[in-house]
Amino acid sequence: MRLNYPSEVKVLQVPCTGRVDILHLLKAIEDGADGVYVAGCLEGECHFLTGNIKTKKKVIYVKKILEEIGMNPDRVEMYNLSSAQGGRFAEIAHEMTEKIHKLGPTPIKK
Amino acid sequence: MIVADRKPLTEILTMIEAQEKILIVGCKGCVTVCNTGGLKEVEILASSLGIARKKENRPLTIDTTIIERQCDNEYVEQLRDKVNDYDAVLSMACGVGPQFLSEAYPGQKFYPAVNTTFYGGAVAHGIWEERCAGCGTCIIHDFEGLCPIARCAKSLLHGPCGGSSQTKCEINPDTQCIWDHIVARKMELGKLEDLMKVRELRDWRSARDGGPRQSIREELTQ
Numbered sequence: 471m472r473l474n475y476p477s478e479v480k481v482l483q484v485p486c487t488g489r490v491d492i493l494h495l496l497k498a499i500e501d502g503a504d505g506v507y508v509a510g511c512l513e514g515e516c517h518f519l520t521g522n523i524k525t526k527k528k529v530i531y532v533k534k535i536l537e538e539i540g541m542n543p544d545r546v547e548m549y550n551l552s553s554a555q556g557g558r559f560a561e562i563a564h565e566m567t568e569k570i571h572k573l574g575p576t577p578i579k580k
Numbered sequence: 581m582i583v584a585d586r587k588p589l590t591e592i593l594t595m596i597e598a599q600e601k602i603l604i605v606g607c608k609g610c611v612t613v614c615n616t617g618g619l620k621e622v623e624i625l626a627s628s629l630g631i632a633r634k635k636e637n638r639p640l641t642i643d644t645t646i647i648e649r650q651c652d653n654e655y656v657e658q659l660r661d662k663v664n665d666y667d668a669v670l671s672m673a674c675g676v677g678p679q680f681l682s683e684a685y686p687g688q689k690f691y692p693a694v695n696t697t698f699y700g701g702a703v704a705h706g707i708w709e710e711r712c713a714g715c716g717t718c719i720i721h722d723f724e725g726l727c728p729i730a731r732c733a734k735s736l737l738h739g740p741c742g743g744s745s746q747t748k749c750e751i752n753p754d755t756q757c758i759w760d761h762i763v764a765r766k767m768e769l770g771k772l773e774d775l776m777k778v779r780e781l782r783d784w785r786s787a788r789d790g791g792p793r794q795s796i797r798e799e800l801t802q
């Protein structure tokens with residue numbers, strides 16, 4: 471399977487979605503990322519049981535922070551897919567990049 | 581522990597509107613345990629304020645630190661070499677923290693970044709509840725360990741009132757009527773007659789009603 475996804479998406483691997491922290495998401499925005507999304511396992515299929523559910527809550531929290539300070543919360547997103555869904559991975563990458571393109575560049579100066 | 585909640589970011593941003601360089605100080609005491617003002621929350625606040633100010637194109641220089649307890653001058657003293665290098669300081673401790681800091685460093689401006697709410701504990705992950713109002717005369721042993729002062733909206737000593745309905749308090753359908761709970765507990769233990777006892781009028785001077793309080797332990801004073 472040779473699938474393409476937009477080159478502006480930078481992938482950072484973590485052992486489990488649960489490892490993704492509020493600060494990782496905030497720092498990415500603070501450092502000038504136009505958007506950040508977490509691609510976690512399907513709900514109910516976390517190897518560590520609830521890593522993806524916990525991080526879903528962290529993503530919602532970061533969205534709230536962005537909203538509070540007048541930034542579009544859509545710049546941060548959470549997606550769920552299984553590691554066998556390569557096609558879906560590429561699709562999500564396209565979906566998110568398209569959404570961010572519509573929002574335009576981040577108002578944060580690097 | 582003392583429980584607190586972070587102030588809305590917009591309120592904090594207004595406080596430091598004119599500032600260009602600030603220090604955020606966390607506390608390793610109660611506010612760390614209730615996940616409001618520990619190291620993690622200090623960093624989250626710093627990043628959030630950083631983003632907000634970068635967005636306005638008025639970048640803010642933010643340094644962060646944490647001390648053991650802001651309610652202890654011994655630790656407050658550890659900030660001496662840096663505290664005056666900033667336009668202002670945000671304290672993430674309970675209300676005691678920024679007061680101790682202000683007293684120790686009268687030349688600096690300290691802002692509270694949290695709203696201090698109550699004495700309580702975590703009943704589940706992420707959920708804290710009030711348990712004590714610091715009334716100065718503890719009587720919970722008479723009520724099977726359930727505090728009617730802090731947990732009854734009217735601090736009744738002979739409850740429940742007429743507003744108790746289906747185990748809930750009249751002030752809010754989500755708030756448990758502690759008096760319903762006390763009565764149920766006494767019935768369960770076959771001790772309902774305990775509640776027939778008419779209690780003497782309470783001297784509220786040991787509580788906040790008597791004005792600011794002090795605790796002096798002669799054996800420890802120097």
Ligand code: SF4
Pocket residue numbers: 711712713714715716717718719720727728729730
């Ligand atoms: S009776 Fe007073 S000291 Fe005891 S738990 Fe209630 S408020 Fe606190």
Ligand code: SF4
Pocket residue numbers: 731732733734735736739740741742743744745748749750751756757758759760
């Ligand atoms: S309903 Fe219960 S908790 Fe509420 S004020 Fe009355 S006695 Fe107190």
